[in-house]
Amino acid sequence: MAKMTLEELRKLRDGKKTELRKRDSDGKSIQVIVGMGTCGIAAGAKNTLDAFIAALDEKKLVNDVLVRQTGCMGLCYAEPTVEVLVPGMPTVIYGKVDVAVVKEIVEKHLIGRQLLDNHIQDRPAADIVAK
């Protein structure tokens, strides 16, 4: 495969950018936040993040979703953890999110607007939340 240049990258991206910035400022976009602390990485959070990028690409959701990384949420026993914010739905932290669960989150939560009951972790641990 020929190596892509920065110019080619810019061309691929152009046209979509302005539309996206508008949506960001409305604060209405969907957010997927992957816990990438030491515990998350050790449990495979990197694969989880890769899987989200692939799944969002496949389902043509890339223009609607922000993917962020965060540190440890204090739920190290349930890593990899992922926080999902969808406007109009409760904010949820999912635990033990492997590649299969990523697909489920994208299909059921982001598209189907339903929570995945078996993976909900409620909220970050008490000692992690700044007072």
Place this chain on the structure above:
Amino acid sequence: MHFTLSDLAADIAQNAAESGATIVEADFMENDSEFRFVIKDNGKGMTEEQLERAKDPFHTDGIKHPGRRVGLGIPFLIQTAVQTNGAWDIRSRKGSGTTVEARFDLSNLDAPPVGDVPGLIRTMFLYEGPGELLVRRSYRGTRGTVDYEVRKTELVDALGTLEDAGALVLLDRYLRSIDGTDEKDD
């Protein structure tokens, strides 16, 4: 503890990003027998005493996570290097920044695999904090020769907000393309 050497580097790079640095520079140098990295920030730095304590897994400054009693990034790096015939070095000056360096002997049976370097670099560009992140990567070995340099400001200029999934998909494709590794290592 970590899956790969790239994961260890990600942890150290995150420290650099959170150090209050305006610029972070990272070098990844690899051949078939060795993987080496240098991550340098111009952030808040540490005193000699603080640096000594950062090597202790049961020490943390407690600022990021009040109530937490462990800080594992640097201890894991040191442990992995020591156990696998590698080397490590941390230089820091209070107020002017920190440089973390590590070398791993890939022929050592206990050395973790290098892992997904383009994925590591993508992860680093997503850390909030420094205005500029400069990553240099070189590889010389059986898979050929790889040599490139990427800058956060250039990528943001081309792609807009990197956290946007659309930008992230393209960033991932771009980094894998210039790395010449379509398939992931891990």
